[in-house]
Amino acid sequence: MTNWRPDLTGSGPLYQRLADSIEADIDRGIIGAGAKLPPQRDLAYDIGATVGTVGRAYQLLRERGLVSGEVGRGTFVLAQHAEGKPELHAPDIGMEGTRGVDVPRGKLRFDSTAAPDVGQGAIVADVLSRAAQDYPHEISSYTRDFPDRWHEAGARWLSRNAFAPTADAVVPTLGTHAAVMAAIAALTTPGDYVAFEHLTYSQISRSAGLIGRRVALVASDDEGIDPADFERVCAQKHPRMIFLMPTAQNPTLVTLSASRREAVARIAREYNVVLIEDDLYGHLTDDPTPLLAEYAPERTIVAGGLSKSVAAGIRGGWLACPPAYRHRIRVAHKMITGGMPFLLAEVNSRLVLSGQAAQIRMSAIAEIQARIAIVRDTLAGFSFKSHDNVPFVWLTLPDPWLSGTFKNACLEHGVLIDDEDEFKAGRSEQVFHGVRFGISQPRHHRDVAEGVAVIRRLLDEGRAGYDSFS
Structure with a gap:
């Protein structure tokens, strides 16, 4: 690509015009699959821009699924199919998100929000x-x-x-x-x-x-x-x-x-x-x-x-x-x-x-309200979001807990919950330090109280109460 230069005509931010130009040349086949894009510093010099501007353009291209970056090697164009869009690969469906296909037995199910059993x-x-x-x-x-x-x-x-x-x-x-x-x-x-x-x-x-x-x-x-x-x-x-x-x-x-x-x-x-x-x-x-x-x-x-x-x-x-x-x-x-x-x-x-x-819904809401009351009482003092009528809770984890680690700790103590990765729609660098748990599936209020007590105990003890050597 030593002779390639982007077409930066048009309006809008320079980084966006640069990304659009590279995408257009990929679509036209001017930049082929597997090609290495110019190093950011070199391209910045060639077009009279900052390295940060080129970096933003390359990031846009990664978000669009057109290129991949490899640390120490550079940025490469992904394979294209006939219509000029990234070649589509079947995702790994061995896991249902971060959940296993089969539910572990003998655990309290706090990983579902189906309607509670109200008869x-x-x-x-x-x-x-x-x-x-x-x-x-x-x-x-x-x-x-x-x-x-x-x-x-x-x-x-x-x-x-x-x-x-x-x-x-x-x-x-x-x-x-x-x-x-x-x-x-x-x-x-x-x-x-x-x-x-x-x-x-x-x-x-x-x-x-x-x-x-x-x-x-x-x-x-x-x-x-x-x-x-x-x-x-x-x-x-x-x-x-x-x-x-x-x-x-x-x-x-x-x-x-x-x-x-x-x-x-x-x-x-x-x-x-x-x-x-x-x-x-x-x-x-x-x-x-x-x-x-x-x-x-x-x-x-x-x-x-x-x-x-x-x-x-x-x-x-x-x-x-x-x-x-x-x-x-x-x-x-x-x-x-x-x-x-x-x-x-x-x-x-x-x-x-x-x-x-509609009648069942009213009974379900009443049951959800009773269970949410248990959660609010047990987790008082910690940061979480709940709604009177909605059968799940979004819990913000205190330091030093990580979402996946907290989920594993709950699992080892007999409670299934969902970490934040279960809800990420795509590859996201954002970290939310949160977990979600549902309260509608345990059979009895005492089961809800038992599961939430486990969550409270882990929050109180911090990482000192859980460690994994596996």
């Missing part, structure tokens, strides 16, 4: 039996037609505050996760960027990677996603979508203010980005903040379901979307999941339309 099994069993008796033929066959009541149930369940989707905007899905993935599969193509916060429900970003989408990370602060950084990512990486949990965000429990929602909607409209609003935990809260969909209805997909407030095992989910997206998303959902099973869809719709789902 809904008996209600579901009754509804299930009656549905099987009423529709034996449909159960024996594949589902090809969705009855209106399934859409009406979704419209009712997804309605919150002033957001009230019509039945013809709803797609029944196999849970909220499947709803989001169907939207990503339908409205993006392999190689497209989907934006995520650094910490989020990372199962979506990992699943998106499995189907060839790239991840763009957007910064957040104590008030949620940073609109300015979202705009920067939109200008630099042109994501097609962004996945957000504006209310009771998982794992940080931040609820995005109305002003930030309005700013996100404005930026998404300006850069033609589709908004995916996961409102799964929002339905447990009584937060009055308007949904993102109220600010940008023409580009927002709202997803929700029954897993956190009614029952996770019945895979009830729906999404509401602009009419132009509905058919594509429904087809994508069928392709990804194999199709909706009649029995589950019917049970879920009956639970919602009968009002039983």
